[in-house]
Amino acid sequence: MNYQKLKGTLDFFQEEATKLRFIEEKAKSVLKTFGFEEIITPIIEATDIFVRSSGDNSDIVTKEMYTFLDRGNRSITLRPEGTASVVRSFLENKLYVNSTLAKFYYCGPMFRYERPQAGRYRQFMQFGIEVFGEGGPFLEAEVIISAYKLLVALGIKGIKLKINTIGDFASRKDYADKLKTYFTGQIDDFCPDCKKRLEKNPLRILDCKVDSGKELVLKAPKIKDSLSLTSLNNFNEVTDILTTMAVPFQIDESLVRGLDYYTDTVFEFILDIPGELQGLAICAGGKYADLVKNFGGPDIPGIGYAFGVERIMSVMTSQDLFTNLTKQTDIVMICLDPASKKMGLQLANQLRDENMIVEMDYKNYSLKQQFKLADKVNPRYIIIIGEEERNNGMITIKNTKNNTQEKIKKEQLIAYTKGKI
Ligand code: AMP
Numbered sequence: 001m002n003y004q005k006l007k008g009t010l011d012f013f014q015e016e017a018t019k020l021r022f023i024e025e026k027a028k029s030v031l032k033t034f035g036f037e038e039i040i041t042p043i044i045e046a047t048d049i050f051v052r053s054s055g056d057n058s059d060i061v062t063k064e065m066y067t068f069l070d071r072g073n074r075s076i077t078l079r080p081e082g083t084a085s086v087v088r089s090f091l092e093n094k095l096y097v098n099s100t101l102a103k104f105y106y107c108g109p110m111f112r113y114e115r116p117q118a119g120r121y122r123q124f125m126q127f128g129i130e131v132f133g134e135g136g137p138f139l140e141a142e143v144i145i146s147a148y149k150l151l152v153a154l155g156i157k158g159i160k161l162k163i164n165t166i167g168d169f170a171s172r173k174d175y176a177d178k179l180k181t182y183f184t185g186q187i188d189d190f191c192p193d194c195k196k197r198l199e200k201n202p203l204r205i206l207d208c209k210v211d212s213g214k215e216l217v218l219k220a221p222k223i224k225d226s227l228s229l230t231s232l233n234n235f236n237e238v239t240d241i242l243t244t245m246a247v248p249f250q251i252d253e254s255l256v257r258g259l260d261y262y263t264d265t266v267f268e269f270i271l272d273i274p275g276e277l278q279g280l281a282i283c284a285g286g287k288y289a290d291l292v293k294n295f296g297g298p299d300i301p302g303i304g305y306a307f308g309v310e311r312i313m314s315v316m317t318s319q320d321l322f323t324n325l326t327k328q329t330d331i332v333m334i335c336l337d338p339a340s341k342k343m344g345l346q347l348a349n350q351l352r353d354e355n356m357i358v359e360m361d362y363k364n365y366s367l368k369q370q371f372k373l374a375d376k377v378n379p380r381y382i383i384i385i386g387e388e389e390r391n392n393g394m395i396t397i398k399n400t401k402n403n404t405q406e407k408i409k410k411e412q413l414i415a416y417t418k419g420k421i
Helices: 015-032 047-054 059-064 081-091 136-154 168-182 192-200 202-207 229-244 309-318 338-353 369-378 387-392 409-418
Strands: 044-046 066-069 077-078 102-111 122-133 159-165 265-272 281-290 302-308 331-335 358-360 381-385 395-398 403-410
Touching: 015 102, 015 122, 015 136, 015 229, 015 309, 044 081, 044 136, 044 309, 047 059, 047 077, 047 081, 081 102, 081 192, 081 302, 122 136, 122 309, 122 381, 136 159, 136 229, 136 265, 136 281, 136 302, 159 229, 168 192, 168 202, 229 265, 281 309, 281 403, 302 309, 302 369, 331 338, 331 369, 338 358, 338 381, 338 409, 395 409, 403 409
Parallel strands: 331 358, 331 381
Antiparallel strands: 044 077, 066 077, 102 122, 122 302, 159 265, 265 281, 281 302, 381 395, 395 403
16 A cells, blocks of 8 residues: 555654644743633534635635535534634633633644645644734734734744735725726636626635736725725724834735635735745734624624744744754663663653653663664763662763763762753
8 A cells, every 4th residue: 555645734753843843832932921822622613614704705615625524414624724613612612701802822733625835735734813802903903913923933034014904894895896896897807716706705806816916906996995984093003003013014905815704904924035935924814803793692803813834834944943953862771681671761760750851772782782872862861771780779871972971879860960951
């Protein structure tokens, strides 16, 4: 049998797995300073959850979901994004009862049947946040600031924040009507998706992967002419706060986001330095004023974003931002006979209780072979136990840095190594 991973999926092992977890841990530590707590939802949900949230004519729902019938004939979907599941959980568990602002982060795999290419996979990791509650422009700005701080903490250079507003429900409807009038009769040479979008969600024509560069699209009516005063003021305040906080941004009127549930502020972080990763989107998000309500819940607005972890990983690798990620072994035990191995095993586990990373040979390799194995993992110390040491209750400990060795009582081992590792 030919074992091969599925197209558009990745294996992470050794250094790559460490990189992934490093990003996750860093992100968590930054978000915790903002008071976020983790939420873990299932990877599978009833299909309806995603249809209802993303919109039944969104790309995700029409083309990209991994949907199947389970053995009970229920339609199940592997989550293509995190927001819908978090909203479902927020409502089902009534997480709005005890707090006026609920703040969550999540991390895990998402699944989309997309055309695999560099930076675009069918299973990928997202790290995201969702906040529920009314917080006005300060909350919107803080959410964006948290994403920005996270990228700064990771050390990523050349990031550009693009921001826009797509207005509240009424502004958006007015804008959609204007776009419909504008594009009607003019898009014969547009892609089939855009023709469908004209009827169902003309805003999406603006960020179509195929047609968005066309002159007709570039000259289309702008959202700012449809914004209600409330939406306009809100957006101005958000950008004011970002300016005060020295978070650089660029207003991009073509940014409308792929999912139907967004309202008001939307944003994206892209990489903006020359090279093959130029333009790569690494984080996207926005406000969704009506999603919770549309799910049948109370009228509570939400706002969130999601990072693509693999994309962050490739940017960080290209910018040489991972250092010291190779496996570090503190001590290797070299034991010269089975009885010494038993003593070695005991000592190894005492050292591990003190958080030291200890490895040993489990077979009956010769002293020379064991030294060869130890060389490969490059430990700080090598401990040698043979018949003589065992009989005297001693061990030989070799410092690999300065190539010195001494004999110590086995009871002294923890104290001896602790301060040094
Ligand atoms: P979205 O959920 O589409 O708003 O995407 C949020 C972020 O997830 C994007 O900015 C990407 O960094 C990442 N992302 C989305 N789709 C994929 C994919 N198919 N493969 C890898 N990363 C992705």
